[in-house]
Amino acid sequence: MSTVESPESSLLSTLNADGSRKWIKPKPSRGRFWKRRRVVAYGLITAFSLIPYLRLNGRPLVQFDITVREFSLFGSVFYPTDTVLLALLAVSVFVTIFLLTALFGRVWCGWACPQTVYMEFLYRPIERLFEGVPGKKRKTGAWRKPAKYAAFLLVSMFLAHTFLAYFVGVEQLREWITRSPFAHPVSFLVMVGVTGAMMFDFCFFREQTCLVACPYGRLQSVLLDRNSLIVSYDPVRGEPRGHKRRKAKGDVSLKVVEGKTPDPADAEPGDCIDCHKCVTTCPTGIDIRNGLQMECIHCTQCIDACDEVMDKVGRPRGLIRYSSQAAIEGERTRLLRSRVIVYPLILMLLVGAFVMVVASKDGADVTFIRAAGGMPYFRVDESETSHIGSRVKIRVRNRTDAEVTYTFRLVELPGAMIRGIDEGLVVEPHKLGSAEVVVLVPPEEYGPRGQRTVTVRVEGSDGFGHNVSYSLIGPAWLGEAAGDSADERADDSEHKTDNTGTTGEPEGDD
Numbered sequence: 001m002s003t004v005e006s007p008e009s010s011l012l013s014t015l016n017a018d019g020s021r022k023w024i025k026p027k028p029s030r031g032r033f034w035k036r037r038r039v040v041a042y043g044l045i046t047a048f049s050l051i052p053y054l055r056l057n058g059r060p061l062v063q064f065d066i067t068v069r070e071f072s073l074f075g076s077v078f079y080p081t082d083t084v085l086l087a088l089l090a091v092s093v094f095v096t097i098f099l100l101t102a103l104f105g106r107v108w109c110g111w112a113c114p115q116t117v118y119m120e121f122l123y124r125p126i127e128r129l130f131e132g133v134p135g136k137k138r139k140t141g142a143w144r145k146p147a148k149y150a151a152f153l154l155v156s157m158f159l160a161h162t163f164l165a166y167f168v169g170v171e172q173l174r175e176w177i178t179r180s181p182f183a184h185p186v187s188f189l190v191m192v193g194v195t196g197a198m199m200f201d202f203c204f205f206r207e208q209t210c211l212v213a214c215p216y217g218r219l220q221s222v223l224l225d226r227n228s229l230i231v232s233y234d235p236v237r238g239e240p241r242g243h244k245r246r247k248a249k250g251d252v253s254l255k256v257v258e259g260k261t262p263d264p265a266d267a268e269p270g271d272c273i274d275c276h277k278c279v280t281t282c283p284t285g286i287d288i289r290n291g292l293q294m295e296c297i298h299c300t301q302c303i304d305a306c307d308e309v310m311d312k313v314g315r316p317r318g319l320i321r322y323s324s325q326a327a328i329e330g331e332r333t334r335l336l337r338s339r340v341i342v343y344p345l346i347l348m349l350l351v352g353a354f355v356m357v358v359a360s361k362d363g364a365d366v367t368f369i370r371a372a373g374g375m376p377y378f379r380v381d382e383s384e385t386s387h388i389g390s391r392v393k394i395r396v397r398n399r400t401d402a403e404v405t406y407t408f409r410l411v412e413l414p415g416a417m418i419r420g421i422d423e424g425l426v427v428e429p430h431k432l433g434s435a436e437v438v439v440l441v442p443p444e445e446y447g448p449r450g451q452r453t454v455t456v457r458v459e460g461s462d463g464f465g466h467n468v469s470y471s472l473i474g475p476a477w478l479g480e481a482a483g484d485s486a487d488e489r490a491d492d493s494e495h496k497t498d499n500t501g502t503t504g505e506p507e508g509d510d
């Protein structure tokens with residue numbers, strides 16, 4: 001006897017025996033959970049469509065502005081330099097998902113994931129409108145299919161444009177829409193690409209996104225435990241399944257005699273009448289009666305389908321229900337377990353760290369970096385004085401909502417100075433300003449290895465004040481050759497470039 005199972009044997013719910021794809025056209029079950037999911041789904045779609053238009057503190061409520069590399073979230077602005085904050089945010093999101101999954105199973109997949117929400121409450125209703133409800137008389141007419149895809153295209157364009165508004169803002173998007181594509185070919189191609197991806201996903205790929213592309217379903221075996229809330233079939237109540245005429249039943253479970261395997265034929269019939277309505281309504285094509293499966297997105301359609309059947313056959317609802325593996329097997333569901341204690345603790349630590357980092361953020365981020373090109377230092381002689389000059393690039397991110405002028409001065413370093421930014425650096429709100437300056441330090445201030453850390457006091461016209469430390473590189477042999485004057489040593493430096501525009505001369509010319 002062959003041990004190879006055919007694809008239909010619940011191995012792959014969307015594969016036919018000949019290897020072709022089985023197209024899933026689920027029959028909707030409009031029960032109590034479906035009605036609740038519909039309210040949640042249309043609420044989410046409305047929120048998704050409106051959020052790009054909402055502002056808080058003059059900023060977009062939520063926007064990942066890739067053009068200027070800013071992330072606005074509920075009135076706060078984050079930048080790529082906020083790596084700690086962004087990392088804390090990302091880890092917090094993951095821990096929240098872990099916690100929600102441990103408690104409520106795949107509630108995200110069934111109730112809030114955009115893939116499920118759009119597929120089940122936008123695209124499938126449109127499909128049924130043009131083609132009819134599966135299991136009922138199919139609507140005919142050659143125009144229906146093109147009309148269906150035209151409607152899909154309109155919906156996809158709307159969703160794609162709304163999606164893009166989260167990345168470029170509604171003003172930019174409005175400009176793109178109202179101008180000729182030839183005036184902005186790149187952004188037009190991006191819009192076409194995102195619309196095409198939506199069409200591919202919701203017209204063709206569909207449930208395959210959940211089955212083969214999404215990693216979350218594959219993680220459920222480690223994220224769930226026996227006490228997590230899942231959509232589950234009750235085999236104790238349901239088995240043995242079948243169409244047998246039902247007697248008035250007492251205990252519907254199999255009668256187990258110690259030391260003897262019960263014969264299903266002797267058992268009272270279970271509540272499952274094997275009508276397959278829970279299968280034909282399933283958007284991923286699986287049979288929930290086979291137990292918890294990776295393909296189950298916990299959409300509750302099988303609950304609604306089975307409840308309707310139970311109502312018809314006069315049995316209590318809940319043969320398929322929200323439950324836990326422990327409860328289904330007759331044990332008590334434990335709400336408190338190690339993972340639902342540890343995850344909130346980790347989450348509290350992460351949120352606490354996030355709040356502390358946000359609270360400690362100044363009105364500006366100041367960065368000093370070595371200026372690109374040229375030598376790291378050079379000699380500058382002016383009348384009686386001599387300095388080692390270093391070209392430094394200053395970057396200031398103004399995190400406030402007002403224009404600020406920033407000034408820079410060296411702290412506790414007699415004879416040293418900063419040149420090239422005497423009037424200060426003016427930076428617009430939430431913009432990045434930069435300037436290249438020359439830091440001049442007397443040669444004798446350099447250490448034996450030619451290094452010198454300076455402290456720069458940065459002050460803003462808005463009251464901002466911050467000390468920034470920066471390490472300069474000077475001639476490495478300074479201070480080593482006792483007896484040589486600093487000028488003589490600097491004269492011998494190999495670094496001969498002066499491209500600063502200061503009065504310094506190339507050292508090799510001395």
Ligand code: SF4
Nearest residue numbers: 272273275276278306
């Ligand atoms: S819908 Fe209910 S009764 Fe029908 S096959 Fe599924 S579990 Fe059994």
Ligand code: SF4
Nearest residue numbers: 282296297299300302
């Ligand atoms: S088994 Fe039930 S809950 Fe799971 S995906 Fe299918 S219909 Fe939804």
